[in-house]
Amino acid sequence: MMVAMNDKDTTALAHVAAIPPYPPGRPISAVAREFGLDPARIVKLASNENPMGCSPKALEAIHAAAKLTHQYPDFDCYELRELLVAENGVETGWVLPGAGSSDLILQAARGWLGAGRNAVIPQYSFASYESGAAAQGASVINVPARGWDHDLDALVKAVTPETGVLFLATPNNPIGTAVAPAALEAFLAAIPAHVLVVLDEAYREFLPAAERPDLQRLIAIRRNLLVLRTFSKIHGLAALRVGYGIAHPSIISILKRLQLPFAVSTAGQMAAVASLRDRRFTQSCEELNTAENARLSRAFAEGGFDHVPSRANFILFHVGDGPGTAQALMRRGVITRPVANYGLKTWLRVSIGLVEENDIFLGHLRELLPEGSRAG
Ligand SMILES: Cc1ncc(COP(=O)(O)O)c(C=O)c1O
Structure with a gap:
């Protein structure tokens, strides 16, 4: 007999049942179905993806990998790992x-959180930090931002003897601000040694080279540090799910024990290798992003929209009614990201797209809000 269950009846752990589900950007197919739109005319600027797609070399690698689909991938991701080791000037065992x-x-x-431990997490942080901590039954210490920036002094002060992990993203999603390298180094030196600092650099490549944190300096300052990078953003491989951590081998050795075996697909490994070797592609993505970031920022200013100057591939801008404007834009085939779940009900986040996509977005925004929207 089938027994109907609702959320309240669940026999799952209470702290797990209390985790808010991850709020993903809506896929084009779902929006097309809901609003009766032609999928080809929908502009998706909701998930900070790469509007230029991925490197043609990565596409070739994916085709080649398709023939190996019946075999498990290389567990150790040997070729990818060794390339990352060389690129980052670290030794094998660090990636x-x-x-x-x-x-x-x-x-x-x-690995680092559980009942009796806490995670220190800045206000306006990527949602998975909090849900990851909550899933472990750890408590969360949320640290208010200073304006739009991380309050680094307050984060240091928030650490307790029970802190297992401190999460910090720079550039930060969903705000787009970044921590200057010197301030980051001073901050890392000030965090007590027992805390694993997870430094999330998902948007690192969108920073001008001189503003990117220097890995060698960071690992010299702090041993208990895990630097995270991804192939989902500048490399345009979001669907293949490839990222990596750089840390002292003693940290990597713990993380390895917690890995889903064969988690990184063969296509993901081969495409990531090909993309790393195609510097010309990522360079052109950086250039497009820089130019369109400047153009969109100017358009917001001219149109009377407050926005937060961005160091990443998305911009937070003020609309008054975030969810309502996102819905109105969606009806017109433009998917943006409401950020009410971050406590930012009057703002929206838009990913920086191709020139034509940004023009379509701006055209609809101006029609919907001809007077713009100041935060007041
Ligand atoms: C700050 C930050 N970290 C991590 C991720 C996760 O990226 P992925 O799991 O695709 O590597 C994202 C995705 O948007 C992000 O914004």
Whole structure:
């Protein structure tokens, strides 16, 4: 006999049942179905993906990998790992690929958090930090931002002897601000040694080279540090789920025990290798993003929309009614990201798209809100 259950009846752990589900950007197919739109005319600017797609070399690698689908992938991701080791000037043992950086965020939570421990998390942080901590039954210490920036002093002060992990993203999603390298180094030196600092650099490549944190300096300052990177953003491989962590081998060795075996697909490994070797492609993505970031920022200013200057591939801008405007834009075939779940009900986040996509977005935004929207 089938027994109907609702959320209240669940026999799952209460702290797990209380975790808010991850709020993903809506896929084009779902929006097309709901609003009766032609999928080909929908512009998706909701998940900070790469509007240029991925490198043609990565596409070739994916085709080649398709023939190996019946075999398990290389467990150790040998070729990818060794390329990352060389690129980052670290030794073998310092790099661990995972199924997106999300995978490594959850591994860090599982290795370092549990009942009786806490995670220190800045206000306006990527949602998986909190859900990862909550899934472990750990408590969360939320640290208010200072304006739109992380309050680094307050984060240091928030640490307790029970803190297992401190999560910090720079550039930060959903805000787009970044921590200057010197401030980051001083901050890392000030965090007590027992805390694993997870430094999430998902948007690193969108920073000008001089503003990117220097890995060698960071690992010299702090041993208990896990740096996370991803192939989902500048490399345009989000669907293949590839990310990696860089950390002292003693940390990598713990994370490895928590890995889903064969989590990184063969296509993911081969495409990531090909993309790393195609510097010309990522360079062109960086250039498009820089130019369109500047153009969109100017358009917001001219149109009377407050926005937060962005160091990433998305921009937070003020609309008054975030969810309502997102819905109105969606009806017109433009998918943006409401950020009410971050306590930002009057703002929206838009990913920086191709020139034509940004023009379509701006055209609809101006029609919907001809007067713009100041935060007041
Ligand atoms: C700050 C940050 N970290 C991590 C991720 C997860 O990326 P992935 O799991 O695709 O590597 C994202 C995705 O948007 C992000 O914004």
